[in-house]
Amino acid sequence: MSPQWFVVYCKSREESRAQRNLENQGVYSFFPKIHKERILRGKKKVVEEALFPSYLFVNISQKDEKFSAIRSTRGINSFVKFGMSIATIPDQQVKQLEQLCHVNNKLAINSDDAYKNGDKVEILSGPFKGITAIFDIEDGLERSMLLLKILNQDNNISFKNSALKKAES
Template identity: 65%
Template structure:
């Protein structure tokens, strides 16, 4: 039988420890994480968080793997099961998760670099869809402050970063 992906349930906030201990045993694992901006002690900082808290995907051969050894690995509680059957995940789903994590993390990491003060941006959704504005500054975790000309008057309005894109020159 060939290698397959399985899901293990980890102890709370010990996914990284479990992953390290599995790696020490020569077991390949995948722990999907995403980067988020948070305010920590009054400062905006980028942190990595678990996409599926307390869950880890492992890639083992069911015939060769010592499931009791994996279960007793520090940081792991048990395998995820449906009845008596250990949960399996297809290779396709794991690849999709990896791709999604990479694209989300790249997008969030580049948000600060994407717009500079004075850049022209276009609003993609909402009641101001299609209008152009001037990017002024980041406004918190996931928002930006824009200067929008409404009735010949410059107005500062906060928009979600996902609602704006760089205007084509």
């Protein structure tokens, strides 16, 4: 019998431990994680979170002698079941999920598009459309503070990040 993907339910916040223990037993598993921006202690940071908290995907054959040892692996509670049968996932779905996580995490880490203090930015929408301003600081996940010269006075004004782009130098 060829290996299949099974879903296991892990103890709370012990997915990484369970994955390490499975790896030590020679069992291949997949723990989907994504990078998200969060505000921690007033600062915006990229953190890694479980896509499906408390769940792991395990690739193994039911005839393998290691299959029965999975339930007693430290960090794992049990296999996910529907009635009396253990839940399986098609290979193609797990491959798509792996690819999706890889692409998402690669994009989330790339900070080339991030604005830095002093960058010139152009406002793309609203009453200030077309005006160039100076980037000051991020104001949460979706907004930023800009220095805008109005009537020969510098003003700090908050704008949506989606309404900004780096100005041509």
